[in-house]
Amino acid sequence: MIGGAQGLGVDTAANLFGSGLSRAGYYVFGSREYFSNIKGRHSYFNLTISDAMPHSIDSGVDILATFDAESIFQHFNEVRRHIIYGKAFESMDISSIRSMEGEIAEEKAKILEDAGFETNVSGVLKYLKSKNVKAIPIDYDLLMRSVLESSGTPPAIAERARNMICVSASFSLLGLDKQMLLDGLQPFAKNKTFTALNTIAINEGYSVTVDEYGMRPLKLVGHRIQADGNTLSALGKIAGGLRFQSYYPITPASDESTYIEANQVVKTSDKDSGIVVLQTEDELAAINAASGAALTGTRSATATSGPGFSLMNEGISWAGMNEVPVVITYYMRGSPATGLPTRSGQSDLKLALNAGHGEFPRIVLASGDHEEVFNDAAWAMSLAEQYQTPTIHIIEKTIANAYSIMDRSKINAESVRIDRGSIMQKPTSQYRRFTFSDNGISPRAFLGSARMYYTGDEHNEFGHITEASGNRIRMYEKRIKKLETADAEIDWKLRLNNIGESDNVLLTWGSPKGAIIDAMEELAASKMEVQLLQLRMLNPYPSKKVAELLEGKNVIAVENNYNAQAAEVLREKTGIVPDAKILKWNGRPITRDEIVYSVSKVLKEKSKKVVLNAGD
Amino acid sequence: MQEIDAQTEFNDWCPGCGDYGILRAVELAMKEMKLDYKNSVLVSGIGCSGKTPHFVQDDVAGVHTLHGRALAFATGIRLSNPNLKVIINAGDGDTLGIGMGHFVSAGRRNANMVLLLHDNGVYGLTKGQASPTLRRGEKTKSLPEPNINDPINPIALAIISGYTFVARTFAYDVVGTKEAIKAAIEHKGMALIDILQPCPTYNDINVNDWYKSRVYKLDIDPVVHSESERNSKITTAIIKSFEWEERIATGIFYQDETVPPYEERIKGDITNYLDYVPADQTIENNRKSVTSIDAMLDKLTVV
Incomplete structure (x- = not known):
């Protein structure tokens, strides 16, 4: 586990650590925890390293790598074997850590007091000694002086090297070759300051510790990628034919949309295709713009989390009524209300299952790991069109923000099947968008190809408003029947x-x-x-x-x-x-x-x- | 014959409703510009005006959406298929009350669309409550007390929000409204036409004759020919838009094609956006995805 103040490069350090491990042939699952805050609050990565792909973390921590005092206090009671800490913090008391929440400080101080130790870092070290945890002090100030001298970077930037020192010390503790960590800097070669600074930091940190875990490089077969859930969902949607994504900024969903925008020109057979990414004024616009786009035959989606999804309810109901193939990627976080904006949770399942007023079919998927996120994201794009109904794909924050080192072959666009459902290629002048059918599915024609009408009111086969009882009974049943069709057609496996x-x-x-x-x-x-x-x-x-x-x-x-x-x-x-x-x-x-x-x-x-x- | 009839909804607006004038102007403008389902979409919100697409007597496609959200749907339609002209019909409550956020944001984007604001001062379909354009102190038929809210000026708000074509017409000036609609459709950017319409059932103040004695044609050059003219044109337009009690100006208040439409801005990022629009893109071949994610995976590859 590596922890530190948000905004000081904990993510970068954890990513470089993971990439170093991948070069040694190991798989990694890295779970990320952070506050709803831009800079200064405590954030951390908890990593599981394994020779087979891991999908979880443990509450016990073998190595806790820290470069500030807060991380020590926050996590000391989880440590089993090693703690790497800053020597200068030894006399620091838990009460002096202003960024620590009072409730947490109180809880942690009590653990120390109950065990009969002082509530400062020295007390923590004594506590850990009693648990047979080995403490490895680092004189960060001394090392940073050396980093500053040899890199020549301004102190404010050089500060970010602290986390690389402790990551490198951990790498050395595992017994892995320093070069594997250094090679991880290659993609950043253009950023000379970053590379120079971190090279020095890696060299300094590596010499602080010795091999105590005896990990050796494993045989590597094929290529491996490092990706988080947001990215894998984006990749699945793109491979699944996404061409329009609307969103309103919200944690932890927006990373997906910004990633798609950064990659909005994609290669398709012989030419480039553009994906429109629309940042809307609110989630009401996001869901409804996505529905509008879907009516033109464009595969479209939006991504949000709890508060935004609540706002989308009416739009989802309209999409259900109008049989719109729209995908909503629902990043589930701690609720109700703003809840725990950067933490995880599964408390909105029934909302997803019942969102929107009225009875209408909707498909709800929930992914259990990173590979499933990719596959389900692509699958959702087809399900929505096959059954012409809103499709909700749930990805929890913990999966969205965690990363995996995984075999590249697992994320495979060639394996993505695209089923566009029933499409009316040459609609006649008598085209009926909502024509009655045995399985409830009416052939779709796209806006621009036929005379057609959509309305949130109950409608006849043409899409015109009608309140007639007989039509209401049939049309209502036709819509809902699509869910029975889906249930009958989709393999339980x-x-x-x-x-x-x-x-x-x-x-x-x-x-x-x-x-x-x-x-x-x-x-x-x-x-x-x-x-x-x-x-x-x-x-x-x-x-x-x-x-x-x-x-x-x-x-x-x-x-x-x-x-x-x-x-x-x-x-x-x-x-x-x-x-x-x-x-x-x-x-x-x-x-x-x-x-x-x-x-x-x-x-x-x-x-x-x-x-x-x-x-x- | 029977089947064709089934494709058009029975028109259930009240006799004398201003919407009839707007409907006729829309039909004429579309006919004269050869717009039908092949190249255009009629989008609408909720309320009496929301039914407009259903009542058009020609070969059109209509999307009757949610209260306040017509612009959001329209934006999705337009940006996913910029080959389609998008004409939006929405009321004053719909656009300036529940949908205000979208109204302002549509200006910021300046996508190539036309918003026809059915402006009658009341919420008709819910029995005549005050809408955001009703003047303070006015007590229309079904208000228990005079309205105590100040009105929104849609013209001024549109201009400061970034609409690049802003006009006002009177619903029963069918020819004038039709011409404004045609100019708005031809305009490159987001267009608003504030259409003053009597609601004979619930607005007993701003009735047909009340409007007829006040409306006059604007005599200004509304066009921004270069950026240096923008401030003075905006100022003139906004001042004119506040005339109300004695005289009400109609015609084009403001037009500015020096601002790039949203479609052009997207083209800056996706160079072939307008040649290969999202709605026309091939995404599969024999049910296999044709989209390569290799370049993205390359960047994620660590070893």
């Missing part, structure tokens, strides 16, 4: 992941998937085999298959919310009530050791509800 076989099934959706998969081996070793049932498509709900898989099983719901919303949906759709719940709503992702802990509480101590709280 794409709609859920069923992994392992056991009497005890962990039922989840979204990010807990990663922690569960990563914990399954350890659970099995402790004679607590579990089966994972992860819902990837929550509407249409694969009711029959889920009921069949859960028949006679001990069902344990695992969710990042208070009410176990997906479990409530399970009950609604199948009548099955989970036997126990594992819940967490502190805005932080469920860690893999928390899965082991909570499953053991449920299976061995027969707990019906376990509430988790790891993560600072």
